Amino acid sequence: MRTYLVTGGAGFIGSNYIHYMFKKYGDEIRIINVDALTYAGNPENLREVEKRPNYTFVKADICDREAIEKIFAENDIDRVVHFAAESHVDRSIVYPEVFVQTNVLGTAVMLNCAKKAWEQPDGTYLPGKRFLHVSTDEVYGSLEEDGGYFYETTPYAPHSPYSASKAGADMLVKSYMDTYHFPANITNCSNNYGPYQFPEKLIPLIINNALQGKKLPVYGDGKNVRDWLYVEDHAKAIDMVQEQGRLFETYNVGGHNEKQNIEIIKIIIETLQEMLPADDPRKALVSEDLITYVEDRKGHDRRYAIAPDKIKAEIGWYPETMFKEGIKKTIAWYFEHEDWMKNVTSGDYQKYYSEMYKI
Ligand code: NAD
Ligand code: TYD
Secondary structure, three states: OEEEEEEEOOOOHHHHHHHHHHHHHHHHHHEEEEOOOOOOOHHHHHOOOOOOOOOEEOOOOOOHHHHHHHHHHHHHOEEEOOOOOOOOOHHHHHOOOHHHHHHHHHHHHHHHHHHHHHHHHOOOOOHHHHHHEEEHHHHHOOOOOOOOOOOOOOOOOOEEEEEEEHHHHHHHHHHHHHOOOOOOOEEEEEOOEEOOOOOOOOOHHHHHHHHHOOOOEEOOOOOOEOOOOOHHHHHHHHHHHHHHHHOOOOEEEEEOOOEEEHHHHHHHHHHHHHHOOOOOHHHOOOHHOOOOOEEEOOOOOOOOOOOOOOHHHHOOOOOOOOOOHHHHHHHHHHHHHHHHHHHHOHHHHHHHHHOOOOO
């Protein structure tokens, strides 16, 4: 039985990954989820799996070396899947240091503890051990509106404190592979959407605001482009890279689904109108009149677009969920989880929202 140590599993992508893995492997695997439960980590995301005998939750900070060493000492970990990070660009612009702390230092701690647990006296590693570092396409910087794609060979050019800290973490992983021959992979993925995404990010924020008839904030001219991938496709890619990918390689993961932010917002409005029953009072609230242009994000990257050619050619992964279908599934999930949204938007979220959006 393989044992996975997942970091940040109570967040958006981590929790989707854990659900995906239990759906796929059932009792054949064991998962230990280590998460500090910051504002972005939510134990509710894992209610369905928390009673499984092959699932364990450990509340700890990845910067806490002793806590991480203890997990490695007490368990024979075969796979690390490292999601834990501060992940929101807007917050990184206000509080850059916490991004450096968690994303860079936390990754260093994870690498060092895994190396210590897996390295043999002759400098080789226990067979079958693998570390996967989950990263972002934002490390590659920004593309011109009409120009090109991000490949694994694209030079790093991060612009925000978030992407700079992720780039720093990626470089540390690369250095461990080059210096110590440490058995790792890196995946650089485009923007994800789907269930359990915290409503500080564009898609759940727009769904939540639209359903309440609140303004829909669009940064700048609304024409920035992101390449959206349904989160389950990302979870699948991570598993495929760990099982079939060549060690020491980086794989880009992307949706082949470039859209301007304003297009995304209009699709959400249209889909909400289609999906809400005629007698639902929210139907009258959802309208393009809510769209409100606000001040642009500082250093706002214009366009991201991934070329997932390598992962397709070597591993056979491709994005399976078309955006039209993925956005319907996402909206349906938010309809069915009104309490989840209420819980995460109470308290601190209100303060965040009013400081961030003066509308
Ligand atoms: P998220 O913010 O939803 O979740 C992050 C999780 O990490 C939370 O559960 C949080 O409690 C935990 N965490 C934060 N600091 C921690 C610490 N110091 N110690 C332990 N746990 C801590 O993020 P997400 O959107 O699920 O992203 C997960 C990973 O995927 C990140 O590394 C991110 O850079 C990467 N990524 C995200 C996207 C995206 O579109 N969301 C795209 C590509 C890559
Ligand atoms: P976001 O979901 O924060 O992801 P990222 O910045 O990592 O790509 O934002 C996606 C895009 O949407 C980005 O170009 C910024 C824009 N955006 C808005 O226009 N309004 C908003 O309220 C938010 C949160 C984002």
